Amino acid sequence: MNILTVILNYRTPVMTADCLDTLAALPETTAGRMRAVVVDNASGDGSPERLESHVREHGHGTWASVMPRAVNDGFAAGNNAAIRVGLTDLTPPDAVWLLNPDTLVRANALAPLVGCLTANPNVGIVGSRLENRDGGPQRSAFHFPSVLGEFERAARTGPVTRLLARQVVAPPVPSGPTRTEWVSGASMLVRREVFDTVGLLDDGYFLYFEETDFCRRATRAGWDCRYEPASRVVHLVGQSTGLDERTHLPKRVPGYWFAARKRYFESGHGWCYARAADIGWLAGHLLWRTRQRVERRPDDTxxxxxxxxxxQTWGSTGVSR
Incomplete structure (x- = not known):
């Protein structure tokens, strides 16, 4: 397979350069079967020039290029800019690898993803095992959000989680290759025919839920989604967005997260289902608050x-950034 890798940069030129350096060591890169495009979403900090200089000085120019854009209209639109050009090329790629700028690919990280698509014609999307620098796994194979899933996510209570195990959006990390409902867009390989079938990512998402929505659309069109742990990618969680709940809480959840969640439920399930999901989340959060106060747990909300x-969910129709 010939692979187009797309990396979206927004004010993270150092991390993006490090990501490119790890791509340079892949066999697919040295064999000329992989090319990469770094899309800069109007960073305004000199990122395009710094990345172009890095590509030139490190000898990446034969396979990597930088695409500056004049507007920051989100993750989906930025990735689509490069995907659109790639798919209309005289020699379009067989698959597109979406890769976050805050990732470092391990040796031979691409080959298992390609192997999965090659061996399984019904698989349209396959995601990597995401891990910390020390090799510890991160959850990257998921169930689609649902009403009960929203209740469980907000409740954060052991008995509820056990009772609704099949509804948990982020279940425990699988021990081996497995079929899943959606995978993290931090490292996701998409067969070209999937784009032909369902189109590009939805530009209506500024950030978050766009890969969930894309996998859902692909699933409804008959494509399978797989998780392939043999593909190992280090993910420096939250360093490109500032939302890493494992290390610190953001001062406030950004408006675009709520807008993306609302768009996901309403576009895929309709207004009534979306409101049911909202009520599920609020009920779960009330349960968590009650438990937190009764047990005098630290308030990490x-x-x-x-x-x-x-x-943001009931009173706003736009995207607050």
């Missing part, structure tokens, strides 16, 4: 979360 949830 982002400030203004419920007020923001209600205002």
């Amino acid at each position: 982002p400030p203004g979360l419920v007020a923001d949830f209600i205002r």
Whole structure:
């Protein structure tokens, strides 16, 4: 397979350069079967020039290029800019590898993904095992969000999680290759024919839920989605977005997260289902708050979360950034 790798940069030129350096060591790169495009979403910090200089000085110019854009209109639109050009090329790629700028690919990370698509014609999307620098796994194979899944996610209570195990959006990391409902867009290989079938990523998402929505559309069109742990990719969680709940809480959940969640439920399931999911989340959060106060647990809730949830979900139709 010939692979087009797309990396979206927004004010993370150092991390993006490090990611490119790890790509340079892949066998597919040295054999000329992989080319990469770094899309810069109007960073305004000199990122395009710095990345072009890095590509030139490190000898990546034979397989990597930089695509500056004049506007920052989100993750989906930025990736689509490169995908659109690649798919209309005289020699379009057989698959597109979406890769976050805050990733470092391990040796031979691409080959298992390609192997999965080659061996399984019904598989349209396959994702990597994401891990920490020390090799510890991150959850990257998921179930689609649902009403009960929203309740479980907000409740954060052991008995509820066990009862609704099949609804948990982020189940435990699988021990081997497995079919899943969606995979993280931090490292996701997509067969070209999937784009032919369902189109590009939905530009209506600024950030978050775009890969969930894309996998859902692909699944409804008859494509399978797989998780392939033999493909190992280090993911420096949250360093490109500032939202890493494992190390610190953001001052406030950004409006575009609520807007993306709302778009996902309404576009895929309709207004009534979306409101049911909202009620499920609020009920779960109330349960968590009750438990937190009764057991005197530390309050790790982002400030203004419920007020923001209600205002952004029920009172806003636009995307707040």
